[in-house]
Amino acid sequence: MIQPDEIIRSKRKTLAISIDAFGKLTVRAPIACSKERIFAFLQAKEGWILRKKAERTGAGIQLPSENLHGYALLLLGKPCKISVEKTDKVGYDSAQQRIILPEKNTKTRLVRWLKENAERILTDVTAQKAKEMGVAYTSLSIGSARGRWGSCSGKNEIRYTFRLLYAPKPVIEYVVVHELAHIRHKNHSKSFWQEVERYIPDWKIRRKWLKTHGALMEIL
Numbered sequence: 001m002i003q004p005d006e007i008i009r010s011k012r013k014t015l016a017i018s019i020d021a022f023g024k025l026t027v028r029a030p031i032a033c034s035k036e037r038i039f040a041f042l043q044a045k046e047g048w049i050l051r052k053k054a055e056r057t058g059a060g061i062q063l064p065s066e067n068l069h070g071y072a073l074l075l076l077g078k079p080c081k082i083s084v085e086k087t088d089k090v091g092y093d094s095a096q097q098r099i100i101l102p103e104k105n106t107k108t109r110l111v112r113w114l115k116e117n118a119e120r121i122l123t124d125v126t127a128q129k130a131k132e133m134g135v136a137y138t139s140l141s142i143g144s145a146r147g148r149w150g151s152c153s154g155k156n157e158i159r160y161t162f163r164l165l166y167a168p169k170p171v172i173e174y175v176v177v178h179e180l181a182h183i184r185h186k187n188h189s190k191s192f193w194q195e196v197e198r199y200i201p202d203w204k205i206r207r208k209w210l211k212t213h214g215a216l217m218e219i220l
């Protein structure tokens, strides 16, 4: 379900939506308009909203190799602005949703930072889900693959792309459960999906996010 970032009520008669440069979704609604009507409206406009959000957050556009300042990317599903400053360290300002990067080797430092954080989060979620599912994997690694979000080898080695860090946490959890389910089922059979569904009942919605945001694979 699409959640608006802000609902502004006023003496207007119709509903309207807008998406700003960072993918923020604002709904303008009549004062007495019910939540249900707003959500039904958003549902009907889902395709448009997702497309716009992806455009606005830089998805579908390659980030330049230099001068990343002012660009935005998604971090755990939320738009995050890149700020290049006179600093040696990479920093993250959660209040303003900014990644602060040094002027030197900006892109390399950004990728390294994304990889480190992807590894931290994915190690955590994978350990937790493996325990829940009662399966054991042999290793976990983070790569830069563009074609796939994750994989599980015949020897149960789990591999993810750091780009998963762009996705909201529930979507990351779906990918983790998907790969872990491959420990028992080395295919995409009916039993495989049943296993996924046991842990992620709404896996279809989460998988859809990855499909509509496939362009994220290409931005960096």
Ligand SMILES: [Zn+2]
Pocket (backbone or CB within 6 Å): 178, 182, 187, 188
């Ligand atoms: Zn699979």
